[in-house]
Amino acid sequence: VGTAQMGVPRVPRGSAPVTSLLSLAVTSEQIEHLHRRFKQLSQDQLTIRKENFDSIPDLEFNPIRGKIVHAFFDKRNLRQESDGLADEINFEDFLTIMSYFRPIEMNMDEEQLDRFRKEKLKFLFHMYDSDHDGKITLQEYRNVVEELLSGNPHLEKESARSIADGAMMEAASICVGQMGPDQVYEGITFEDFLKMWQGIDIETKMHVRFLNVDTIAHCY
Amino acid sequence: IPSVSSIVPESCLLIVVGLLVGGLIKGVGEKPPILKSDIFFLFLLPPIILDAGYFLPLRPFTENLGTILIFAVVGTLWNAFFLGGLMYAVCQLGGPGLNHIGLLANLLFGSIISAVDPVAVLAVFEEIHINELLHILVFGESLLNDAVTVVLYHLFEEFANFEQVTILDIILGFLSFFVVSLGGVLVGVIYGVIAAFTSRFTSHIRVIEPLFVFLYSYMAYLSAELFHLSGIMALIAAGVVMRPYVEANISHKSHTTIKYFLKMWSSVSETLIFIFLGVSTVAGHHYWNWTFVISTLFFCLIARVLGVLVLTWFINKFRIVKLTPKDQFIIAYGGLRGAIAFSLGYLLDYEHFSMRDMFLTAIITVIFFTVFVQGMTIRPLVDLLAVKKKQETKRSINEEIHTQFLDHLLTGIEDICGHYGHHHWKDKLNRFNKKYVKKCLIAGERSKEPQLIAFYHKMEMKQAIELVESGGIGKIPSAVSTVSIQNINPQTLPLERVLPALSKDKEEEIRKILRTNLQKTRQRLRSYNRHTLVADPYEEAWNQMLLRRQKARQLEQKMNNYLTVPAHRVDSPTMSRARIGSDPLAYEPKEDSENLPIITIDPASPQSPESVDLMSEEPKGCSGLPPSPEEDEEGLVMRVKEPSSPGTDDVFTPGTSDSPSNQRMLRCLSDPGPRPEPEEGEPFIPKGQ
Numbered sequence: 085v086g087t088a089q090m091g092v093p094r095v096p097r098g099s100a101p102v103t104s105l106l107s108l109a110v111t112s113e114q115i116e117h118l119h120r121r122f123k124q125l126s127q128d129q130l131t132i133r134k135e136n137f138d139s140i141p142d143l144e145f146n147p148i149r150g151k152i153v154h155a156f157f158d159k160r161n162l163r164q165e166s167d168g169l170a171d172e173i174n175f176e177d178f179l180t181i182m183s184y185f186r187p188i189e190m191n192m193d194e195e196q197l198d199r200f201r202k203e204k205l206k207f208l209f210h211m212y213d214s215d216h217d218g219k220i221t222l223q224e225y226r227n228v229v230e231e232l233l234s235g236n237p238h239l240e241k242e243s244a245r246s247i248a249d250g251a252m253m254e255a256a257s258i259c260v261g262q263m264g265p266d267q268v269y270e271g272i273t274f275e276d277f278l279k280m281w282q283g284i285d286i287e288t289k290m291h292v293r294f295l296n297v298d299t300i301a302h303c304y
Numbered sequence: 305i306p307s308v309s310s311i312v313p314e315s316c317l318l319i320v321v322g323l324l325v326g327g328l329i330k331g332v333g334e335k336p337p338i339l340k341s342d343i344f345f346l347f348l349l350p351p352i353i354l355d356a357g358y359f360l361p362l363r364p365f366t367e368n369l370g371t372i373l374i375f376a377v378v379g380t381l382w383n384a385f386f387l388g389g390l391m392y393a394v395c396q397l398g399g400p401g402l403n404h405i406g407l408l409a410n411l412l413f414g415s416i417i418s419a420v421d422p423v424a425v426l427a428v429f430e431e432i433h434i435n436e437l438l439h440i441l442v443f444g445e446s447l448l449n450d451a452v453t454v455v456l457y458h459l460f461e462e463f464a465n466f467e468q469v470t471i472l473d474i475i476l477g478f479l480s481f482f483v484v485s486l487g488g489v490l491v492g493v494i495y496g497v498i499a500a501f502t503s504r505f506t507s508h509i510r511v512i513e514p515l516f517v518f519l520y521s522y523m524a525y526l527s528a529e530l531f532h533l534s535g536i537m538a539l540i541a542a543g544v545v546m547r548p549y550v551e552a553n554i555s556h557k558s559h560t561t562i563k564y565f566l567k568m569w570s571s572v573s574e575t576l577i578f579i580f581l582g583v584s585t586v587a588g589h590h591y592w593n594w595t596f597v598i599s600t601l602f603f604c605l606i607a608r609v610l611g612v613l614v615l616t617w618f619i620n621k622f623r624i625v626k627l628t629p630k631d632q633f634i635i636a637y638g639g640l641r642g643a644i645a646f647s648l649g650y651l652l653d654y655e656h657f658s659m660r661d662m663f664l665t666a667i668i669t670v671i672f673f674t675v676f677v678q679g680m681t682i683r684p685l686v687d688l689l690a691v692k693k694k695q696e697t698k699r700s701i702n703e704e705i706h707t708q709f710l711d712h713l714l715t716g717i718e719d720i721c722g723h724y725g726h727h728h729w730k731d732k733l734n735r736f737n738k739k740y741v742k743k744c745l746i747a748g749e750r751s752k753e754p755q756l757i758a759f760y761h762k763m764e765m766k767q768a769i770e771l772v773e774s775g776g777i778g779k780i781p782s783a784v785s786t787v788s789i790q791n792i793n794p795q796t797l798p799l800e801r802v803l804p805a806l807s808k809d810k811e812e813e814i815r816k817i818l819r820t821n822l823q824k825t826r827q828r829l830r831s832y833n834r835h836t837l838v839a840d841p842y843e844e845a846w847n848q849m850l851l852r853r854q855k856a857r858q859l860e861q862k863m864n865n866y867l868t869v870p871a872h873r874v875d876s877p878t879m880s881r882a883r884i885g886s887d888p889l890a891y892e893p894k895e896d897s898e899n900l901p902i903i904t905i906d907p908a909s910p911q912s913p914e915s916v917d918l919m920s921e922e923p924k925g926c927s928g929l930p931p932s933p934e935e936d937e938e939g940l941v942m943r944v945k946e947p948s949s950p951g952t953d954d955v956f957t958p959g960t961s962d963s964p965s966n967q968r969m970l971r972c973l974s975d976p977g978p979r980p981e982p983e984e985g986e987p988f989i990p991k992g993q
Contacts, residue, residue, distance in 0.1 A: 121722045142719040142728070145735060148709065152716040185717055187624050208706075211713070229756070232708055236754050247760045251701045258702075280702055283695065288625050290710060292717050292725060 118182060122175050131172035132156075147234045151211050156181050160210050167216055187291035197287065202278070204290045209277050219271030222252050255280055313679045315427040315578050319672070322582015329583070336587035339580035344647040345529070348577050351569035352423055353536050354521050356447065357543030358566060364440045371619050371627075372444035375635070379611045380418055380449040384456055386607045388414025391600065398595045405659055408464040413663050415456035416649050417604060417670055421642030422446035422536075423577060424671075428640060428679045435692040438631055442638040450536035450644075451485035457648055458532060465656060488534035492541025495524035499542065500549035500745040507747060513558035514565060517550060549745040552758070556765070577643045584646070585668050591661040600666045601673055604641075612636040630689050637682055640674040641667075704759050771862060 125139065126132045137143065137153045146152065155161055157170045161184070162177050170177070184207045192200065212220045212228055226248040233244050256269040259276035272280070308317070329336040365372070388411035395402040395410060425446045429439055459477045463469050499520035506513050521542045528538035551559060612635050620626045627635070649667045652660045686693075715731040718724065742752075750758075 118721065121720075124722070125720075137720070140719055143716060145731075146712055146716045146719070148712045149716060152713060152720075182717075182721070185714075208710075208713075211709075228709065229705060232705065232712070233754055233756060236752060238752065239754070239757070243757055247701065247705075247756065250760065250764075251705055254700055254702055281706065284703065284706065286710075290714065291624065292714060292721060292723065292727075 115179065118179060119175060122178050131174050132178065133172045145235075148228075148231050151214075151228075151231065154214075155207070155211050158210055160216070161207055182292075185290060185292045188287045201287050204286050205278060205281055206274070208286075208290075209274055212272075212277075219273055220277070221271040222248070225252055225272070311680065311683075313428050313431055313675075313683075315424060315574075316676050316679055318575055318578035319582040319585075319675065322579035322584075323586055324582070325579065326583035326586030330586055336583050337580075338584045338587050339577070339643070339647065339650070341647040341651045344577070344580075344643065345535075346526075348573045348580075349423075349644070350522055350525050350535075350539060351566065351573045352426070353447070353525075353539045354518075354543055355566040355570035356422065356426065356443070357540035358517075358521075358547055358562075360540065360544055361436070361440065362544065364436050365444055368437065368440060368444065371623065372441060372448060374615055374619055375441065375445040375612075376448035377452055379445065379615055380420075380452040381456075382611045382614075383418030383604075383607045384411065384415040384452075386414075386610070387418055387600075387603050388412070390603045391596075394595065394599045398593075401593055402596060406464070408460055408469075409657060409659065412457065412460035412464060412652075412657075413600075413666075415453060415460055416645050416663070417600065417641060417667055418607070419449050419453040419641070419644065420446040420639045421644050423574060423644070424640035424642030424675055424679070425638060427574060427578075428675070428682060429638065432683050432686050433694045434634065434686060435694055437625070438634050438638075438691070439694070442635055447536060447540055451481065451488060451534040453644070453648070454532065454534050455481045455484050461652070461656075484532070484534050485537060487531070488528045488537035489541045491528045491533060492524045492538035492543075493545050495520045495527070495538070496542040496545030497745070499546040500553075503546075503550045503553040504745060504747040506553065510555045510558055513554045514561045517546065517562050518565070520546070549742070552746045552750045552753075581643055581646060581668075581671065585672075588664060588668075589661050590665045590668075591659075592665055593662055596662055597666045597669050601670055604670055608639045609636045612639075630691055633689070634682075634686070634691055637678055637685065640678060641671050642675070643671070646671060699763070701760055701763055704756060708756060 122132070125136045127136070134153055134157065137149075137156075143149045143152075154169070156173060156178070159166050159168055159170055162170065162173065162180055173181075184204055188197070188200065209220070210216075212224060214224055214227065215221075226245055229248040229251070230241065230244040233239055252269075252272075255272055255276065259272070259279055260269060326336045388407075391413060392405075392407045392410040395405045420442070422443065425443055429443065455477065459480070463473065466473070499516055502516050502520070503513060506516065521539055524538045524542040525535045529535040554562075612632050616627050616632045616635075645667050646664070649660070649664050652663065654660055657663070711727065711731070715727045718728045
């Protein structure tokens with residue numbers, strides 16, 4: 085993705101070489117900003133652990149903070165071949181996660197757009213699929229809805245369940261269509277997930293605006 | 305041969321009708337009525353604007369608010385000054401007929417003609433089904449430019465009488481823009497909040513709930529107009545603010561009433577406006593000056609195109625979804641003028657503006673041109689340019705879950721980055737809304753209902769109503785086709801599940817009720833067989849019963865999907881007696897089985913403010929409230945298996961029914977023997993109320 089340029093990023097000494105950052109299409113200003121933030125979160129350490137995220141006050145109110153923090157440590161998102169959870173991430177990994185939220189660029193062609201979109205949806209998929217088995221089962225979906233509604237303590241668990249069930253049935257009918265009475269729909273695979281998101285243009289929705297600042301001002 | 309309506313938009317036809325009517329009246333010798341400004345502004349315009357504001361799709365509107373504001377404010381200002389200035393130049397050069405028109409008069413004229421008209425835009429854009437983004441951009445612009453129009457109009461009208469215009473006047477004029485627009489919005493918000501607050505207490509007087517919505521909105525409009533603030537913005541603000549709270553408070557019927565009344569009124573208003581435009585054209589005094597009219601038309605178009613181009617270039621620097629040239633063309637082309645311009649021109653008085661007739665002629669020409677030419681050609685152009693059309697997506701619960709998830713995710717990421725983007729502020733606003741505002745403005749339990757649940761209820765209601773309206777059995781709504789809970793959660797119920805313990809006389813009561821109803825069922829079946837079937841009655845009846853049983857099973861499966869749809873007859877005394885679940889003494893479910901949860905959800909309809917306990921599980925048991933009695937057809941009064949052959953009392957054949965709900969039902973009706981009881985029990989379900 086050739087539009088990304090940056091000068092020599094001021095990466096902390098001792099971290100892995102940042103050649104892979106060239107593919108992330110963020111500018112040096114953004115990297116600086118993120119690096120400052122990283123240092124703030126990690127309290128000047130080289131890596132961040134899960135506990136460091138507790139220091140963000142606004143994250144308290146977020147009903148899905150568990151999943152968000154988990155996503156940072158999910159090895160599948162960190163583009164590592166292995167599975168499971170990392171214990172700590174360094175700045176490069178932090179940037180990798182952030183790159184999922186970069187905005188769309190004007191000069192992308194069809195194939196790039198498609199890959200762009202799939203990447204973002206894969207990130208989301210990993211957030212829903214907590215047991216890493218490649219499918220979103222009914223239980224996982226229920227879990228998602230429960231978390232979404234977790235800000236309302238007086239609500240019964242059953243309402244979350246019925247919503248999740250209804251949503252799952254709808255997903256099944258979209259993805260598989262007619263099902264006989266004894267067919268069982270195992271779970272939402274990534275292809276089904278793509279189908280479900282067809283109507284929503286995620287490439288424009290899933291971005292954090294500040295990553296767009298000064299994309300015009302590339303350095304060399 | 306394409307039909308007329310596919311080529312000519314409705315607004316054009318209405319104007320033609322107006323012309324004909326006006327011509328007719330004139331031909332007879334009478335004086336045709338003219339669209340007087342106060343009738344227009346007081347009676348014809350508000351319904352349209354309220355309809356637009358109340359049903360404004362808020363999400364795309366707020367997402368594009370920056371763009372819309374820039375088009376509305378800067379674009380209109382540019383149009384007005386550009387046009388006014390150029391027309392002044394034309395007037396100076398235009399010979400003796402035009403020389404006396406001063407700069408201010410021209411600027412006034414420019415400000416009248418430059419505003420994009422919401423009525424015309426609505427009328428034309430409704431029919432071309434363009435994609436949501438473009439629709440909201442042009443439409444939003446037409447709504448929000450009212451403030452600019454009001455300010456400019458009054459400003460220039462005043463200034464035209466001044467000897468001299470000082471810098472101070474200009475600065476004050478500039479400031480008055482903020483006063484007018486923000487004041488209008490403030491008035492609207494105040495009335496919106498009052499309306500929402502009022503609706504909190506209307507649970508006993510449901511019939512006049514719609515009236516509050518209409519009255520408070522109209523008062524917001526009038527109050528704003530009274531102080532020369534922007535009435536349109538007040539109306540929009542009131543509608544937008546009151547809607548979420550009012551909809552949470554009012555009954556379903558009131559909601560339907562409001563929706564249909566607004567649509568009806570706005571439709572009528574729109575029709576009348578266009579017809580009147582046609583009649584006024586015939587009736588009015590005209591003063592045709594070729595130079596003036598043609599140059600007005602020409603410069604209007606130029607101004608619009610230039611304005612859109614320049615502004616889009618500027619806006620695209622800040623937008624994520626850039627506006628393509630195609631989009632820009634549609635935005636520019638969709639800048640239609642309409643009756644507001646005409647009425648504003650009509651308001652000018654003769655004393656100060658002797659060239660009023662000429663202005664009116666020019667205004668009408670521009671209106672006709674935009675509505676006829678641009679209105680008619682925009683549809684083929686949209687097809688030609690392959691502009692994206694509106695996608696008919698049904699809002700699904702999945703989409704809602706995903707959208708909310710994404711919102712929270714992005715807010716979280718913003719917080720982690722330490723960047724306070726608009727997700728962060730939106731989230732803060734939502735939290736503030738939930739914590740304080742909703743508690744004040746929404747009645748009872750609904751104030752704590754999270755958005756997801758509310759959405760889910762609404763969808764269920766809609767699906768249930770659809771199901772019932774489609775005959776209940778014939779058409780299957782496509783969304784939830786044959787996928788039932790079995791397909792995704794194939795837990796089989798343990799066969800040895802124990803029934804919850806009932807007290808003896810409760811059991812007796814249940815038994816009695818069920819029995820008498822079964823009796824009636826069978827009696828009806830028999831009479832049906834005897835009288836209507838000629839051929840082999842037993843054969844026919846057998847087939848019929850099989851069919852009905854299958855349908856009942858299907859229906860049951862469908863009903864199982866709607867675990868929280870409340871029955872609509874909660875008020876009838878028989879129902880409350882039969883509502884065993886709400887009697888805490890009688891029904892104590894076992895805690896061990898995971899499949900016997902209690903759902904305490906408030907039903908979507910606020911008519912039953914006390915929560916209804918539905919004893920339910922997967923699938924739905926029998927003792928809960930029966931499904932909505934509208935599908936109360938013969939033989940389906942109870943979800944019970946009809947006798948396998950008439951005459952036998954073997955109602956409950958366990959063999960064929962494999963669905964666990966049937967098994968549950970079988971075990972419910974523990975006493976199968978239907979001894980015809982001499983006493984008449986109350987019907988378990990009121991029939992066909």
